[in-house]
Amino acid sequence: MNIHLISTYNMGRQPFGLASPAAWLRDAGFEVTCTDCAIEPFPAAAIANTDIIAFYLPMHTATRLAVPLAQRARKLHPGIKLCFYGLYAPTNADYLKSLGADIIIGGEYEEELVKALKRLQANQPTENPQTNMGRQQFRVPDRSALPSPNRYAKLLTSEGKQRITGYTQTTRGCKHTCRHCPIVPVYNGHFRVIQKDVVMADIRQQVENGVEHITFGDPDFLNGPGHSIHIIEAMHQEFPHLTYDVTIKVEHLVKHRQRLPIFKDSGCAFITTAVESMDDAVLQIFDKGHTHSQFVEVVSAFRDLNLVMNPTFVAFHPWMDTEAYLRFLETIVELDLIEHVAPIQLAIRLLIPNASKLLDVPATRKVISHYDAAALVHQWQHPDPQVDALQQTIEDIVDKLTASGASRAEIFGHVWEVAHKFAGKNPIPSMQLEIADRATVPYLNEPWYC
Numbered sequence: 001m002n003i004h005l006i007s008t009y010n011m012g013r014q015p016f017g018l019a020s021p022a023a024w025l026r027d028a029g030f031e032v033t034c035t036d037c038a039i040e041p042f043p044a045a046a047i048a049n050t051d052i053i054a055f056y057l058p059m060h061t062a063t064r065l066a067v068p069l070a071q072r073a074r075k076l077h078p079g080i081k082l083c084f085y086g087l088y089a090p091t092n093a094d095y096l097k098s099l100g101a102d103i104i105i106g107g108e109y110e111e112e113l114v115k116a117l118k119r120l121q122a123n124q125p126t127e128n129p130q131t132n133m134g135r136q137q138f139r140v141p142d143r144s145a146l147p148s149p150n151r152y153a154k155l156l157t158s159e160g161k162q163r164i165t166g167y168t169q170t171t172r173g174c175k176h177t178c179r180h181c182p183i184v185p186v187y188n189g190h191f192r193v194i195q196k197d198v199v200m201a202d203i204r205q206q207v208e209n210g211v212e213h214i215t216f217g218d219p220d221f222l223n224g225p226g227h228s229i230h231i232i233e234a235m236h237q238e239f240p241h242l243t244y245d246v247t248i249k250v251e252h253l254v255k256h257r258q259r260l261p262i263f264k265d266s267g268c269a270f271i272t273t274a275v276e277s278m279d280d281a282v283l284q285i286f287d288k289g290h291t292h293s294q295f296v297e298v299v300s301a302f303r304d305l306n307l308v309m310n311p312t313f314v315a316f317h318p319w320m321d322t323e324a325y326l327r328f329l330e331t332i333v334e335l336d337l338i339e340h341v342a343p344i345q346l347a348i349r350l351l352i353p354n355a356s357k358l359l360d361v362p363a364t365r366k367v368i369s370h371y372d373a374a375a376l377v378h379q380w381q382h383p384d385p386q387v388d389a390l391q392q393t394i395e396d397i398v399d400k401l402t403a404s405g406a407s408r409a410e411i412f413g414h415v416w417e418v419a420h421k422f423a424g425k426n427p428i429p430s431m432q433l434e435i436a437d438r439a440t441v442p443y444l445n446e447p448w449y450c
């Protein structure tokens with residue numbers, strides 16, 4: 001049986017979500033081909049001889065992009081079976097079934113993919129969706145059919161150089177239950193470990209293939225600190241020149257503050273942290289597990305250690321207004337974070353996916369108009385239409401200026417001006433800050449979308 005695995009979007013990284021199942025399926029005797037449609041054309045002709053086309057759905061944007069391709073595949077080859085797997089598959093199962101999905105798998109998908117394909121081969125029925133939360137013994141991801149790492153997003157270093165970037169994970173899922181997080185409806189406060197020898201072998205094969213920097217895609221790198229820190233220590237010992245980045249929540253950065261020097265000493269280029277809001281009331285709604293003052297404390301700890309932070313935000317949501325947006329921008333200035341914040345973060349609007357825990361909050365239900373299956377979200381409008389207009393304007397500015405190659409400081413300056421005009425401020429206050437040189441902050445040259 002032939003299976004073609006497709007990824008549509010993986011934040012500019014070579015997708016683990018194709019390489020890992022490719023290894024499992026080949027071990028089980030299936031013929032596997034792969035296309036990363038983020039950088040390769042859709043294989044319209046090549047899939048003519050494929051029995052199943054399987055779309056990897058790790059996030060919202062990837063799912064939106066996969067839908068028209070699945071429809072196209074079915075139209076071109078009406079007999080082809082459609083499979084969807086990854087985080088967004090089970091929570092959108094009804095919609096995917098309406099597209100004719102034959103197999104829908106969430107959670108720890110590799111083992112279940114093999115089982116589902118074997119059932120299909122034996123003409124046995126499959127119940128959809130299947131969400132596997134079992135502990136898997138992982139295989140080393142098979143990256144042989146994927147585009148070269150050189151074709152993906154690169155780390156731009158503080159010296160202005162580019163480093164070829166690879167991607168792996170030490171865990172999946174998360175032990176926390178933040179209400180706005182799409183991981184929670186599937187993993188519900190649990191995470192699963194990828195064995196150390198598998199992670200190390202995956203890093204090794206990527207380094208042999210030219211990778212100079214690794215992004216660890218764990219939703220939170222300190223969910224299992226013993227496991228993950230053991231891996232970065234082993235990685236640094238074997239590849240002292242390799243740099244890396246990880247994502248760690250503010251709560252863990254506070255709790256494990258004494259461990260932060262390990263990151264600085266082992267080649268960590270930056271740490272992404274989902275701050276979401278500067279407002280404690282909003283942090284409580286999200287159930288983020290940290291306060292604004294703890295975030296400020298972490299910013300200061302990073303400065304002391306010379307560690308680079310890449311904070312992310314949900315800038316627009318129902319619990320803010322134009323004045324709150326100005327305070328958000330002011331806090332970025334006060335904390336000297338302009339160069340640390342990717343411009344898209346100034347425009348991010350809250351997504352409320354199906355089964356989101358935010359739906360349990362009465363204030364959320366008040367602003368939701370309807371569930372939009374094709375958009376894969378509960379649509380919401382801000383009580384003040386000016387806020388939605390501001391969000392759209394900021395998003396347009398960020399898109400346009402990013403495309404034109406403007407610096408983070410230039411984009412922030414435009415956003416600052418427009419936001420103050422929207423709020424009716426005249427004159428517009430100056431930012432009162434000397435903008436640091438961009439080259440002091442390393443980052444990946446791929447805008448961030450969820």
Ligand code: SF4
Pocket residue numbers: 174175176177178181182183184219220249274
């Ligand atoms: S800590 Fe991060 S990954 Fe975990 S539930 Fe919260 S937002 Fe999601």
